[in-house]
């Protein structure tokens with residue numbers, strides 16, 4: 583089965599080769615991704631950072647098969663996405679990719695259990711009770727199984743979203759600012775959970791974030807500038823991430839104020 587966790591290091595779950603994504607016409611052409619070649623090994627937690635407009639969302643969308651590059655190749659769990667038709671791409675995403683967004687995107691009328699089981703239902707499978715219970719245990723919400731999202735805190739809702747992302751045993755989970763809407767405490771809980779799923783279950787996670795503290799939970803932080811990956815840090819502190827972002831001009835004149843807002847230890 584495609585999504586079976588395989589904590590085998592050295593094998594790239596996400597691979598981009600010479601990927602370019604160009605927007606606009608001849609007058610307002612923007613290379614949002616400008617020749618990106620990159621491999622993300624199985625069982626690793628990667629954070630992607632960069633100034634506004636550097637191409638983070640474009641990278642996430644292309645790497646996750648939500649958008650197609652103008653040129654170049656994306657391989658997801660060993661599958662070349664370029665020749666796939668839309669339906670095949672949708673199927674591959676459902677089977678092998680999990681998503682976590684800033685706005686938790688839970689269905690308010692459904693219980694926690696039904697929200698978590700939804701990706702399996704969409705793929706035409708009936709969620710197994712034991713599998714849903716197990717993933718709810720993992721995110722620490724077994725006692726909230728019957729609650730509606732509106733009855734939960736932001737951190738709890740994001741943990742439901744993580745359970746929903748993990749239920750299909752995806753090859754990779756993409757997070758788009760997953761802690762952006764959470765307070766410091768809830769954010770730390772969510773990041774610890776993501777990190778544990780990498781350490782203990784061999785999950786592969788790729789997370790776009792503006793927050794140096796969030797990025798410091800990753801194994802590796804990649805920095806984008808003008809559509810290219812320009813540097814990386816392995817197991818950095820939040821301060822090191824913030825320094826690197828400052829050197830990329832990410833926070834302009836107000837960098838100190840923004841750093842303070844992002845909770846960087848000073």
Ligand SMILES: Nc1ncnc2c1ncn2[C@@H]1O[C@H](COP(=O)(O)OP(=O)(O)OP(=O)(O)O)[C@@H](O)[C@H]1O
Pocket residue numbers: 605606612613614632633634635636637638639640641
């Ligand atoms: N649909 C689009 N049409 C035209 N240009 C686009 C489109 N999407 C993105 N761009 C441009 O591509 C570049 C990269 O955008 P992208 O959204 O990937 O950056 P980002 O790093 O995610 O920015 P932010 O941190 O502000 O969300 C920017 O110059 C942006 O204006």
